Amino acid sequence: MTRRCLTLPLLVITAVVVAVLARYPVAADPAGGALQSGLGVETSDAPLDGQEGRPLALERFRPRSMLKVPETDIRRAMFPVVDVHTHPQIRLGKPGENSDDTARATSEAVDEFVRLMDEQNIAVCVSLDGGLGAKLEDHRRLLWTKHRERFVIFANIDFKGRGEQTKPESWDCNRPEFVERTVEQLRAAQASGVSGLKFFKEFGLGVRNADGSLAAIDDAKWDPIWRVCGQLKLVVLIHTADPLAFFEPIDATNERWEELRRHPDWSFHGPQWPTHEQLLAAFLRVVKKHRETTFIAAHVANLPEDLATVGGWLDAHPNLNVEIAARIAELGRQPVTARKFFVKYADRILFGTDGPRSAERLKLHWRFLETQDEYFPYAESPFPPQGFWRIYGVGLPDDVLRKVYYENAVRSIPGVAERWRRVAETK
DSSP states (O other): OOHHHHHHHHHHHHHHHHHHHHHSOOEEOTTSSSEEOTTSOEESOOOSBOOTTOOBOGGGOOOOOOOOOOOOOOOSOSSOEEEEEEOHHHHSOBOOSSTTSOOBOOHHHHHHHHHHHHHHTEEEEEEOOOOSTHHHHHHHHHHHHHHGGGEEEEEEOOSSTTSOTTOGGGSGGGSTTHHHHHHHHHHHHHHTTOOEEEEOTHHHHTOBOTTSOBOOTTOGGGHHHHHHHHHHTOEEEEOOSOOGGGGSOSSTTOTTHHHHHHOGGGOOOSTTSOOHHHHHHHHHHHHHHOTTSOEEEHHHHTOTTOHHHHHHHHHHOTTEEEEOTTOHHHHTTSHHHHHHHHHHTTTTEEOOOSBOOOHHHHHHHHHHHHOOOOSBOSSSSSSOSSOSOOBOOOOOOHHHHHIIIIIHHHHHSTTHHHHHHHHHHHO
16 A cells, blocks of 8 residues: 555544544543543643533532522520530640651640630530540640530540551550450549540451451450440440441442542451441440440441431440431431431430531531521531532421430430539529
């Protein structure tokens, strides 16, 4: 074939490519890096901004609702609140001089938060950052030197101690005396005024046996810890698993895709992890075995997507309660089901925020619980932190609201009743 014969087909192909590129504009790779066209050809212009017919990157999606519905301006909680889920050490803390230093809250930051509590009608907060031993002493000084009447404290167990991060065999939890020593520390903590014990999600997803396998939540070796909590009336508030979507593949069907794209390390999908169902089943076996111990399942037991199942657990286990911290996004998109759940289990649900939170975030909690407002944000951030939806208020009756806001905490958590009464009397 001659060179002349080759030239015509090449010209035709070039014309077709140009036409296709004009039909499918160039777009930025949403994961960053080189720009790509609709054919996957790398280029350098036309961002995914949704303008002039171009595709829109999900991270740039900022819809403005056209709805015109009544909005209730709730400035503070209707009744004096007990927030059973706060982290003043973690959320009010500032990193030290070294990047690996633990953030430490200052007394000034605590003072400022107490002023916010007064403004928002929060009578008492439960700090879940207590630690044990020297850490507990530091935390008691931080909160109780000036504000003992406003905070109760839950202890935490340090499973790793001074062990090396990558060598589970060196962690404290794998030493023969660990459980016995922890029990004695809990006895001392309770004697010093501590009200409970908080387990973070690492218990089930991070604490490992000496051989590197994940330690089971219901391993019998932990039984003395659950048992002594029951004996001492230390309430156990436990974060088991994580949101259901975090255990699903990060793909086009995951409703939290955008969040997981920003935080891929939050995903627990894969054979290296226990399933969501397995983790919660192990937790429930502990609850059933230790009926003398009071448990509060954090974040609506990390199953707010299935309130019927959570209700079944509450029916089966009289020593189990739930709190709602960081889950109004899930509850508020199912207002009819959520309201029925609140009313039916009014004696078993406690209020929590996973705070300290800003005034803006707190007001959204009051609006969710106290009004029947429609289609409003669940967070003050410009981009939704948990999913592409808005929420609806459940408008709880006053008697249910009192139970959720404070009566259940006053009844079930040692140290709350006297603090709440002192603060409420001054309101």
